[in-house]
Amino acid sequence: MSSTLETINLPHLPSTMPVHVAVYRDVQNAPFLRQQLISGNSDFEYAFIDASMVLSRAHVSSAIFRAVNDYLNERLKSRNVHSEVVFSFSPTNNIADSFRKFGISDSTKDLLVVKVSVTPEITHDSVAAHLAQFVEGSPVPFNDETLSEIADIAKIKKAYKLGALPSAPAGQVNGAGSNDNMRLENSIIGAIALRGAT
Amino acid sequence: MSQEPYTPPPLPKPFTNTTPQPTLLTQGAEAHLYKTIHLNTNTPAALKIRPSKPYRHPILDRRLTRQRILQEARCLVKLVREGVNVPAVLALDWEGQGGENGNGGAWLLMEWIEGLVVRVVFERWEAFMKAFGGSLSEEELRKEEEKVRGLMRGIGSVVGGLHKAGVIHGDLTTSNLILRTGDVDTGAGESPAMQGDVVLIDFGLAGQSSSEEDRAVDLYVLERAFGSTHPQAEKFFEEVLDGYKDSYKGAAITLKRLQDVRMRGRKRSMIG
Numbered sequence: 001m002s003s004t005l006e007t008i009n010l011p012h013l014p015s016t017m018p019v020h021v022a023v024y025r026d027v028q029n030a031p032f033l034r035q036q037l038i039s040g041n042s043d044f045e046y047a048f049i050d051a052s053m054v055l056s057r058a059h060v061s062s063a064i065f066r067a068v069n070d071y072l073n074e075r076l077k078s079r080n081v082h083s084e085v086v087f088s089f090s091p092t093n094n095i096a097d098s099f100r101k102f103g104i105s106d107s108t109k110d111l112l113v114v115k116v117s118v119t120p121e122i123t124h125d126s127v128a129a130h131l132a133q134f135v136e137g138s139p140v141p142f143n144d145e146t147l148s149e150i151a152d153i154a155k156i157k158k159a160y161k162l163g164a165l166p167s168a169p170a171g172q173v174n175g176a177g178s179n180d181n182m183r184l185e186n187s188i189i190g191a192i193a194l195r196g197a198t
Numbered sequence: 199m200s201q202e203p204y205t206p207p208p209l210p211k212p213f214t215n216t217t218p219q220p221t222l223l224t225q226g227a228e229a230h231l232y233k234t235i236h237l238n239t240n241t242p243a244a245l246k247i248r249p250s251k252p253y254r255h256p257i258l259d260r261r262l263t264r265q266r267i268l269q270e271a272r273c274l275v276k277l278v279r280e281g282v283n284v285p286a287v288l289a290l291d292w293e294g295q296g297g298e299n300g301n302g303g304a305w306l307l308m309e310w311i312e313g314l315v316v317r318v319v320f321e322r323w324e325a326f327m328k329a330f331g332g333s334l335s336e337e338e339l340r341k342e343e344e345k346v347r348g349l350m351r352g353i354g355s356v357v358g359g360l361h362k363a364g365v366i367h368g369d370l371t372t373s374n375l376i377l378r379t380g381d382v383d384t385g386a387g388e389s390p391a392m393q394g395d396v397v398l399i400d401f402g403l404a405g406q407s408s409s410e411e412d413r414a415v416d417l418y419v420l421e422r423a424f425g426s427t428h429p430q431a432e433k434f435f436e437e438v439l440d441g442y443k444d445s446y447k448g449a450a451i452t453l454k455r456l457q458d459v460r461m462r463g464r465k466r467s468m469i470g
Contacts, residue, residue, distance in 0.1 A: 011216055014212070015217075062237075065289055069289070073291075186309070193289050
């Protein structure tokens with residue numbers, strides 16, 4: 001199985017702390033992966049996101065950026081930076097609720113995995129090897145095209161309470177609908193940035 | 199007195215890591231504006247930093263900074279949702295670094311809007327008209343006027359959209375409007391391009407309000423700004439109000455109120 005794990009250096013974050021992102025379709029062992037999280041198996045310290053709740057690369061990057069920035073400033077609300085990535089997708093302050101909405105569930109078929117290199121031992125190769133061994137699914141590239149095929153726009157809008165926003169017709173990436181897509185994306189990114197503001 | 203070169207305050211975390219370093223664009227009394235990147239090196243972004251003010255009590259300082267940066271971000275996010283042309287909020291930190299013991303600075307990272315500030319567009323136009331206006335044919339003059347009218351209407355309708363969404367800008371001037379022109383940039387000797395979306399920027403003094411008084415004051419401030427900075431273009435200000443009129447239901451009432459505000463000025467009397 002060829003690896004499609006992408007390693008990204010997000011601007012503003014320390015270059016010693018790259019993030020690794022992979023997307024899988026037709027995942028067969030979601031219950032097993034979820035069980036590892038629940039049992040607190042430290043080998044499985046990942047952010048496992050239900051990819052149908054993901055709109056785009058910018059969406060994912062914004063959530064990661066928020067989580068890592070909060071990590072660097074020592075104000076995590078959840079157990080570690082990986083659970084914080086899942087929580088960072090949420091527009092609300094309820095951690096359990098954010099895992100229900102955005103995290104992996106037993107029925108998850110499309111999965112987005114995020115791992116932050118919080119220690120030097122976590123490298124592209126170590127993450128790629130571990131995921132290849134334990135995730136049963138087809139790796140696909142982490143890009144807007146794949147993500148838009150997987151995304152469940154109606155569910156995403158509901159989670160961010162953006163139901164009133166106009167929707168571009170499904171499958172339309174450019175043209176008349178792109179303005180609506182940008183508006184949805186920017187509204188979501190704004191909600192992520194503002195979470196917890198009182 | 200020796201002039202020391204100005205050094206802006208150190209960047210807050212995490213922007214100390216950023217390569218290339220953010221470049222300082224402008225500085226006001228409350229904030230510094232930098233140009234930087236976001237998410238990938240090809241996406242430009244605007245970074246607004248509100249440094250802490252050492253002369254204020256630390257607790258008060260943190261509270262004010264936090265309140266103001268949040269107010270600005272909330273207005274922007276609301277307007278993005280409503281589809282009004284404003285820069286999107288990309289990331290935000292209202293606590294700044296260090297939390298309780300830190301310096302309290304806060305920052306707001308926004309979408310970069312490519313284009314010219316409307317003030318510059320009008321300055322160029324006025325310079326062009328001064329130099330060549332006399333040699334234009336009647337037909338060309340009419341075309342020039344039509345261009346300005348079009349831009350004025352665009353300004354009116356974006357301000358209308360803002361008010362419709364329940365937000366007041368608080369500092370409407372032609373420096374806080376950007377004409378998103380794409381790649382069209384005309385040279386000094388030409389009449390500037392005026393097609394494109396008008397985008398509202400700098401919500402540092404913005405707030406949420408739907409009162410016709412606040413809305414009318416917003417328009418009044420803009421009208422005065424035109425009067426003092428663009429005497430040539432001022433005569434087309436009616437077009438702003440015209441563009442505004444059709445943008446939402448309560449616009450007519452606001453325009454009526456504007457007449458009262460003109461009579462007495464921005465501040466209401468403190469009687470009663």
